Every structure is written in structure tokens, then in C-alpha cells.
Amino acid sequence: MSHLRRAAHSRLAASARVSAAIAALWLLAAGPAHAALECELNGRSVNLSDAGSIAGKTGLVRCKERGTGELQREQQLQNGVFMGLARFYEKGKLAKEHTLNAKGNIHGLAREFAPNGQVLREAVYDDGRERGLVRSFYPGGPLRRVTFYPDVGTDRAFVEFTQSGKLSALRCGETPMLAPAADDAKLCGFTGGPSQVELFDERGILRSQLSYKAGKRLRSQNFYDNGKPSVQDEIVGNQRTERQFSSEGVKRRETVWRLHERSAVRQREQEFSEKGALIRDQRWNPAGDPIGDDSYYLNGQARSKSVYRGSGDARTVEITEFYESGQRAAHGRFLVVGRGRQMPIGRHQRFSEKGTLLAESIFDAKGRVTRERSWDENGVLERDDQVPDDKK
Incomplete structure (x- = not known):
């Protein structure tokens, strides 16, 4: 059957x-x-x-x-x-x-x-x-x-x-x-x-x-x-x-x-x-890791310069920005924590076009600001803030 x-x-x-x-x-x-x-x-x-x-x-x-x-x-x-x-x-x-x-x-x-x-x-x-x-x-x-x-x-x-x-x-x-x-x-x-x-x-x-x-x-x-x-x-x-x-x-x-x-x-x-x-x-x-990144104004003057150092988890980038006149405008260091991600560490400063320090921020190893200061165009201190540990 x-x-x-x-x-x-x-x-x-x-x-x-x-x-x-x-x-x-x-x-x-x-x-x-x-x-x-x-x-x-x-x-x-x-x-x-x-x-x-x-x-x-x-x-x-x-x-x-x-x-x-x-x-x-x-x-x-x-x-x-x-x-x-x-x-x-x-x-x-x-x-x-x-x-x-x-x-x-x-x-x-x-x-x-x-x-x-x-x-x-x-x-x-x-x-x-x-x-x-x-x-x-x-x-x-x-x-x-x-x-x-x-x-x-x-x-x-x-x-x-x-x-x-x-x-x-x-x-x-x-x-x-x-x-x-x-x-x-x-x-x-x-x-x-x-x-x-x-x-x-x-x-x-x-x-x-x-x-x-x-x-x-x-x-x-x-x-x-x-x-x-x-x-x-x-x-x-x-x-x-x-x-x-x-x-x-x-x-x-x-x-x-x-x-x-x-x-x-x-x-x-x-x-x-x-x-x-x-x-x-x-x-x-x-290996394909960035080592430098520079930008320029149309007159040929540097606009920014980025320099990479270190490797692995200790890899950092130091960035300097400039005015069109060539005067330094800002400077700071960052920890490279991933592709396209950067965490500020250490001392970061901004300057006037005359070269006067206008602002400064200090970051710890975890990217948390610990102190902030600012000055006027004549270099007179206007603010100095210490960030308490409980606010970090």
C-alpha cells in the first residue's frame, strides 16, 4: 500500500x-x-x-x-x-x-x-x-x-x-x-x-x-x-x-x-x-592612523594645525588655531578616544589677535574641567574659578 x-x-x-x-x-x-x-x-x-x-x-x-x-x-x-x-x-x-x-x-x-x-x-x-x-x-x-x-x-x-x-x-x-x-x-x-x-x-x-x-x-x-x-x-x-x-x-x-x-x-x-x-x-x-591635519586660509596662512602623538589608549592630538594674520588664536591637547571623538585634557588657552591670553581652562585626565580663568584685553584677570570635586 x-x-x-x-x-x-x-x-x-x-x-x-x-x-x-x-x-x-x-x-x-x-x-x-x-x-x-x-x-x-x-x-x-x-x-x-x-x-x-x-x-x-x-x-x-x-x-x-x-x-x-x-x-x-x-x-x-x-x-x-x-x-x-x-x-x-x-x-x-x-x-x-x-x-x-x-x-x-x-x-x-x-x-x-x-x-x-x-x-x-x-x-x-x-x-x-x-x-x-x-x-x-x-x-x-x-x-x-x-x-x-x-x-x-x-x-x-x-x-x-x-x-x-x-x-x-x-x-x-x-x-x-x-x-x-x-x-x-x-x-x-x-x-x-x-x-x-x-x-x-x-x-x-x-x-x-x-x-x-x-x-x-x-x-x-x-x-x-x-x-x-x-x-x-x-x-x-x-x-x-x-x-x-x-x-x-x-x-x-x-x-x-x-x-x-x-x-x-x-x-x-x-x-x-x-x-x-x-x-x-x-x-x-x-596603519591608517592620523598623524597630522592642517587647514589654511586662502592667503596661505595656517588656520589650524593638528599633531597626533602616541598610540593606543594613550594617543593624543595637539591642536593650534591661528588668526588670518598668523597670530595664535587657541591651543589645547585632546585624548583620542575613538574615530572622530576627542576628549580635552590638560591646559587649553585662547588668545587675542594681539597675542594676549584671554581664557584658560584646565581639564583632568577624564576630560573634566578643574579650573577656569579669563582676562580682559589688557591682561587683567577677570575670573578665576576653581571647580569643586563634588561638581566634577
Whole structure:
């Protein structure tokens, strides 16, 4: 009895899978508007919503739109399973064709077409996964994109072209992969030394200049519409430098990283004004901890200077602020208690532009103020407050 129940359950499950596959097939064939279709198998009418109408049968299923009679699809059926060649049509023109294996996955050559019959895309599948070179074309025939899909992982290399045939995008692999569709051995610097590559947009405007050596990018430069550089990115040894520019060609930011095998640690970052004057200069040690942070007025005079010392829980930063005249405005020391968090410790002072001490606060090791004093412009003491322990 248990064998009969298992057999019945197996038949029901198989029937459900077939019905689900037919339902999905019906929706695909019906198109976006779910147009009513009339289908036939070997010249005889079949109802794809009824699994029994094609169960165990072999032949070619053809479906047409009921109202117009336009052919929508053709697909081979083998022993009740859709397997083999499948073709899909739009307005009577072949739009797609591929081959399905016994599992229902695309296997082998697959192509897409323009209404005039021009191939728009062609790829080779291995049990539903793209393999090797995949090509796409513009409706007029020129090559648009070539992508290489390895046996494991996603796309490893690709190249794109404008409609006029100019290079518009490039990604290099670890080895040349795109031949014969594209000479990435030369484009990616595997032969003849570092490459020099130019990328264009559809208007024919130069967008990027790249240099590769053995598949690794050494330098890139992007451009604004007016031809001025927008971003430069360069690798020399284990150092990477990125520069950003305004549309007028003025450098606004420069960042330097130290490259490791799987990471990059920022070492220096400078910011510049619209006129190109340095307004901030930050520096980090090889571990990525800050060691200096200076800011400047537009006249070049220092606005503030931060110097980091120590390590771990004892790491401190000493900050000095300045007036635009160059006179010291304030000075104090802080304990670095976390990223972006600082706790005042020790003596903190503020000065007038003439150099007169105006205020002083003293903090203990826990950042609590213990004494506050203030003076007038003539140096006369106005206030001297000692903070009791019970108020700390």
C-alpha cells in the first residue's frame, strides 16, 4: 500500500511540474499583454494549459495570436517535455532562438535578432550559464560589446564600442580573453609594454585615457565635455594617487593610498580652493592612523594645525588655531578616544589677535574641567574659578 501511495505521489508531483512548466510557457508565449494564443502540435490543436494535451508527445509546437494569426513561437517537444530548438517571434519576425536541454535550461548557441534579421546578440550557454565570448551588435551590424564569461564566476573581461567603432569601455582580465573579437592582448598591455587606450562617447568626444600593463591599470584620466581633466588615477609601485579637478581644470583634491595585497590605506589627502590654493592637508601613518591635519586660509596662512602623538589608549592630538594674520588664536591637547571623538585634557588657552591670553581652562585626565580663568584685553584677570570635586 505504501508503494502505491509513493507512486501516486510521484505521478502527482511530476504532473504538477509539467503543469507549472506549461503555465510558465503559456505566459511567456502570451507576451506582455497576455494575448490569446492558438497552439498546435504537428498540425493538431493543443491546449497548453492542459498538461494532458501534450503528455508523452513529440513534435513541433507552434503558437499564433488568435486575433491576427501572427506566429508567436515555435518549440520542439520530446516525449511531453519542451526540449530542443525554441524560437520566439515579434510581429511575425524572428526575435530570439535558443536550445533547451532536458532540465529546461538553455544549452548551446542562443541568438537575438532585429526585425531585419540582423543578429543583435549571440552567446553560448552551458546548462543555463553563459560561457566564453558573448557578443552584442548594433541594429546596423557593428559590434557593440564583447564579454568573456569563464567556467567559474562572472564576467572577467569586456570591451564596448560606439556605433562608429570607437572604443567606449574596457575591462581587462588576468590574461587575454577577448580574441578574436577584440585584441585585448594589446589593449591590456600583455604585449608590447604598457598600453595607451582612449575611450569615446557616442558623440565622438574623448572621455578617458587609460594605460594597462599585464591586465592591470596603471593610469586613467577622465575628461569633462570641454576637454578638461575631471579625474586622474595613477599607480606607481605600491602607491596610488587620485586627483580631482573642477571643470575649469583646477585641482580640487588629491588623495594618496598605500596599496597592499587586498586593501589600500589612505596616506595623504589635500583639498584645494576654486583658485587652486591649499586649504586642508591630512596625513596618516602606514596603519591608517592620523598623524597630522592642517587647514589654511586662502592667503596661505595656517588656520589650524593638528599633531597626533602616541598610540593606543594613550594617543593624543595637539591642536593650534591661528588668526588670518598668523597670530595664535587657541591651543589645547585632546585624548583620542575613538574615530572622530576627542576628549580635552590638560591646559587649553585662547588668545587675542594681539597675542594676549584671554581664557584658560584646565581639564583632568577624564576630560573634566578643574579650573577656569579669563582676562580682559589688557591682561587683567577677570575670573578665576576653581571647580569643586563634588561638581566634577
